[in-house]
Amino acid sequence: xxxxxxxxxxxxxxxxxxxxxxxxxxxxxxxxxxxxxxxxxxxxxxxxxxxxxxxxxxxxxxxxxxxxxxxxxxxxxxxxxxxxxxxxxxxxxxxxxxxxxxxxxxxxxxxxxxxxxxxxxxxxxxxxxxxxxxxxxxxxxxxxxxxxxxxxxxxxxxxxxxxxxxxxxxxxxxxxxxxxxxxxxxxxxxxxxxxxxxxxxxxxxxxxxxxxxxxxxxxxxxxxxxxxxxxxxxxxxxxxxxxxxxxxxxxxxxxxxxxxxxxxxxxxxxxxxx
Amino acid sequence: xxxxxxxxxxxxxxxxxxxxxxxxxxxxxxxxxxxxxxxxxxxxxxxxxxxxxxxxxxxxxxxxxxxxxxxxxxxxxxxxxxxxxxxxxxxxxxxxxxxxxxxxxxxxxxxxxxxxxxxxxxxxxxxxxxxxxxxxxxxxxxxxxxxxxxxxxxxxxxxxxxxxxxxxxxxxxxxxxxxxxxxxxxxxxxxxxxxxxxxxxxxxxxxxxxxxxxxxxxxxxxxxxxxxxxxx
Numbered sequence: 069x070x071x072x073x074x075x076x077x078x079x080x081x082x083x084x085x086x087x088x089x090x091x092x093x094x095x096x097x098x099x100x101x102x103x104x105x106x107x108x109x110x111x112x113x114x115x116x117x118x119x120x121x122x123x124x125x126x127x128x129x130x131x132x133x134x135x136x137x138x139x140x141x142x143x144x145x146x147x148x149x150x151x152x153x154x155x156x157x158x159x160x161x162x163x164x165x166x167x168x169x170x171x172x173x174x175x176x177x178x179x180x181x182x183x184x185x186x187x188x189x190x191x192x193x194x195x196x197x198x199x200x201x202x203x204x205x206x207x208x209x210x211x212x213x214x215x216x217x218x219x220x221x222x223x224x225x226x227x228x229x230x231x232x233x234x235x236x237x238x239x240x241x242x243x244x245x246x247x248x249x250x251x252x253x254x255x256x257x258x259x260x261x262x263x264x265x266x267x268x269x270x271x272x273x274x275x276x277x278x279x280x281x282x283x284x285x286x287x288x289x290x291x292x293x294x295x296x297x298x299x300x301x302x303x304x305x306x307x308x309x310x311x312x313x314x315x316x317x318x319x320x321x322x323x324x325x326x327x328x329x330x331x332x333x334x335x336x337x338x339x340x341x342x
Numbered sequence: 343x344x345x346x347x348x349x350x351x352x353x354x355x356x357x358x359x360x361x362x363x364x365x366x367x368x369x370x371x372x373x374x375x376x377x378x379x380x381x382x383x384x385x386x387x388x389x390x391x392x393x394x395x396x397x398x399x400x401x402x403x404x405x406x407x408x409x410x411x412x413x414x415x416x417x418x419x420x421x422x423x424x425x426x427x428x429x430x431x432x433x434x435x436x437x438x439x440x441x442x443x444x445x446x447x448x449x450x451x452x453x454x455x456x457x458x459x460x461x462x463x464x465x466x467x468x469x470x471x472x473x474x475x476x477x478x479x480x481x482x483x484x485x486x487x488x489x490x491x492x493x494x495x496x497x498x499x500x501x502x503x504x505x506x507x508x509x510x511x512x513x514x515x516x517x518x519x520x521x522x523x524x525x526x527x528x529x530x531x532x533x534x535x536x537x538x539x540x541x542x543x544x545x546x547x548x549x550x551x552x553x554x555x556x557x558x559x560x561x562x563x564x565x566x567x568x569x570x571x572x573x574x
Contacts, residue, residue: 100380104375146522148517208566224571225571
């Protein structure tokens with residue numbers, strides 16, 4: 069009896085030679101799609117209906133077949149986006165969104181408009197923000213080869229928020245602000261929770277302060293979104309050239325609700341650097 | 343360009359054909375708000391097919407080495423044909439051009455005590471996802487939409503960005519890059535306004551050698567990797 073290893077090697081060799089394993093890619097079937105605008109942020113009265121459209125476009129990619137579907141989605145605390153089947157996510161607006169889901173062809177350097185409508189039911193229990201998305205997905209093509217293949221496709225989520233006008237209760241809190249050491253590097257961690265019934269967008273800044281109270285460095289915090297019932301974590305690396313006399317870091321975050329509403333003061337926190 | 347290496351088509355300001363690098367393309371967004379993603383690895387570019395047994399891959403002749411951020415940057419610098427300073431408007435991509443592509447070496451496909459060769463004609467699953475947007479935050483994830491149906495019990499398809507650890511792709515989304523606030527995760531700024539790049543490396547892991555004979559020359563099995571992105 070041949071040793072098992074030899075048998076495996078022989079079998080493997082035969083498979084490889086016959087077309088089983090390895091990796092080869094011969095074609096260059098890039099895939100790329102764009103969406104404009106990337107999202108709608110609708111504020112509607114109960115019972116209202118509105119329409120909009122997304123332009124799906126590409127540039128210099130061969131003709132692509134595009135599939136359309138409604139999906140729900142969520143954002144993890146670190147900002148990662150992931151989709152869910154339509155209707156399965158919390159505060160899903162997908163039942164109110166109507167869009168044609170027939171596949172279509174997007175030609176090279178072409179653009180296709182997809183119209184949608186949103187009807188907010190006349191339901192007094194609806195309040196705050198809801199959301200959904202239209203997913204545009206390229207169609208993977210057959211490899212035409214034997215063996216194992218991994219095909220690639222791209223999917224864009226065209227985001228749609230729906231907020232019930234007059235019911236907004238924006239509220240958020242900074243739950244923690246600290247300095248942590250990870251892998252020999254220092255980071256600032258800040259957790260923000262949404263306590264209201266609408267999604268919020270945050271902009272803000274970090275301020276590094278010296279012992280005299282003078283601000284020696286500012287760092288802009290660009291926009292992030294915090295969904296209803298959500299938690300958002302900032303994990304911010306220290307500036308590389310931070311002045312050595314900085315002894316305190318302050319964080320100030322300005323929330324903004326749908327249509328700009330918020331009304332409260334900025335969220336503020338500070339932590340010593342030593 | 344080496345046949346043993348994948349041509350990582352990266353476009354910065356320009357998006358191009360993959361052929362021999364002789365063509366150039368202009369790329370210009372005119373939308374007030376836009377979000378665009380592109381990958382050089384398309385639907386038919388990632389085939390596990392015949393090869394010969396041999397030593398571990400990773401030695402394929404190439405110009406730029408593995409698909410890492412420094413190598414990616416180095417390559418981009420050589421193939422872009424217009425200066426980054428030509429891009430000024432935050433809501434426009436400008437008309438920058440590129441006239442080339444980048445080649446990267448194979449990733450390691452060894453597992454369970456045996457090796458798989460890419461063979462002399464193999465081109466390797468190293469790529470990049472390019473994101474172009476004038477929105478201030480975005481996120482991208484990868485997932486296997488439909489896993490290998492026949493060989494899933496002894497094959498794993500794994501993915502990593504250039505500085506991370508390989509992990510098995512599953513039906514749940516794997517975050518591959520994001521811009522949240524001012525922090526980029528796994529992705530890199532480019533020298534061009536509103537353009538970001540995520541180097542990606544794939545690995546086929548044979549998890550059960552005893553099952554390998556079950557694969558025949560006619561075995562044809564496919565997993566579909568979906569790059570999913572948006573600007574919430």
